[in-house]
Amino acid sequence: IQKPGRTILASTISKIYDDEIRSKVETLKSTIPQGPLLVGFLANNDPAAEMYARWTQKTSESLGIRYELRKFDDKDLLEENIIEANNDDTVDGIMIYFPVFGNAQDQYLQQIVNKEKDVEGLNHVYYQNLYHNVRYLDEKKTLKSILPCTPLAIVKILEYLKIYNPLLPDGNQMYGKKCVVINRSEIVGRPLAALLANDGAIVYSVDVNNIQKFTRGESLKLIKHQVEDLGDYSDLLLKDVCKDADVIITGVPLENYKFPTEYIRDGAICINFSSFKNFAEDVKTKASLYVPMTGKVTIAMLLRNMLRLVDNRQKVKHI
Ligand code: NAD
Known part of the structure; x- marks a missing residue:
């Protein structure tokens, strides 16, 4: 297979958090x-x-x-x-x-x-903060909120792949980017779509029933994302939203599911977080960067979350 792009392994990305975690444990x-x-x-x-x-x-x-x-x-x-x-x-x-x-x-x-103690960031307080684009747990902004670790891992992967643009203001670094997320579970897909949209992206969220669009509105006027129904799921609608997508993220928990390679535009970024490989081998003929699995970054994020929780607990003790 001709490969115009590159495959990036989760271990390459998780490694960059090792030093941060190790030195925090040391302190x-x-x-x-x-x-x-x-x-x-x-x-x-x-x-x-x-x-x-x-x-x-x-x-x-x-x-x-x-x-x-x-x-x-x-x-x-x-x-x-x-x-x-x-x-x-x-x-x-x-x-x-x-x-x-x-x-x-x-x-x-x-x-x-x-x-x-919730290292996975699944408590409803954390979800509510995420959906409402609230980034701290206290009014003084000393205690950072926790994010669910799998959606957070995907954000960190997108940062590593330089999809997040650090030249843009914080909170708008996905401005102008179009993402498709195939999964709308409460654990991963829906919070992920919200996070990316809160950071400025246009996100097409796909599940077995329908396709929705998450955005912060025209010119990012809104402070948090809104959701619009685009219609029932159909291959045609999926193909249409993928036409100019910069990023396609899959999380379908089925062994025989394969995302249609022909829907991927040349040079798109493809990331799979399902435990099954959702992209066919020929994804590499289309994708610029392909991340086949994300689990190791998720683990790095849950350890990072744990250290933040320890930090927050110690700060609260000293207030
Ligand atoms: P889930 O069953 O709760 O959700 C699956 C989602 O995929 C649903 O929104 C469903 O509608 C959608 N879906 C299923 N088939 C589809 C199809 N043909 N077309 C479009 N959408 C379809 O599962 P989950 O808890 O979100 O987990 C999904 C996968 O991610 C699993 O394989 C799980 O092991 C994996 N996972 C990985 C990590 C990680 O860190 N890498 C973390 C959590 C879960």
């Missing part, structure tokens, strides 16, 4: 000499989750962070054990490997995690 040595503790809760048999947990452990330990995986065969034990970890001062961060129940009970479980 925490005076208060947490043994290193901060991240606890993962696993109550499913998903091999992808187990692998993700193992990667998280490996990365954490290589950066001076302690990691403990707590596994449960009985899903019903999870709630009380999370509450126990919430109340345990030696636990600095908590994450749950979803799906647990695979229904709305998972959203309940997610909100059980103390927001001061």
Whole structure:
């Protein structure tokens, strides 16, 4: 296959956060000499989750962070054990490997995690801040809000790929960029579309039912994004919104799903965050930059979130 562009691996991008994380852990040595503790809760048999947990452990330990995986065969034990970890001062961060129940009970479980320990940034306070484009937790703007780690990872990837333009004012650095996001889950796709639109992009958000447009309006007049329905999902509509897209991001959780390569404009950036490869091999004939997986950047972001939470907790103690 002829390759006009390049494939960029998540490990290349995650590496640049290693030093930042390691030196932050070092500065925490005076208060947490043994290193901060991240606890993962696993109550499913998903091999992808187990692998993700193992990667998280490996990365954490290589950066001076302690990691403990707590596994449960009985899903019903999870709630009380999370509450126990919430109340345990030696636990600095908590994450749950979803799906647990695979229904709305998972959203309940997610909100059980103390927001001061929620390294994945899934607490409703963080979502609300994201959707409302609020970037701090306090009025004095000393405590930075936490962002959900997978959408944040995609933002950091786009920064690395130089899609975010640092010459533009903060908060408008995606001005003029068109993005398509194939996934509108509450965990990744919808917050991601909102984040990119809040930063100035035009975002086409695609799910099985319909296609929506997220923008800050004409000339970025609005302070937060608005959403417009463009119509029911159809291949034709998808093809149309992809016509001049600068970035195509996929997150379809199906093994046999492949994004139609012919919808990608020459030189577009293609990023896949699904655990399945959503782009066909010939994506490389069209994409300028192609990121086949993003998991390692997500892990870097959750460790970064954890250190921010530790930081915020210490700041609150001193106020
Ligand atoms: P989900 O099932 O909640 O959501 C899937 C979304 O894709 C829905 O919006 C659905 O409508 C849409 N979709 C499905 N088929 C489609 C199609 N043919 N065309 C258009 N849209 C379609 O899943 P999720 O929790 O968002 O996870 C999605 C994938 O991302 C999974 O593979 C998961 O493992 C992976 N994931 C990766 C990371 C990471 O860090 N890389 C983090 C979280 C999830």
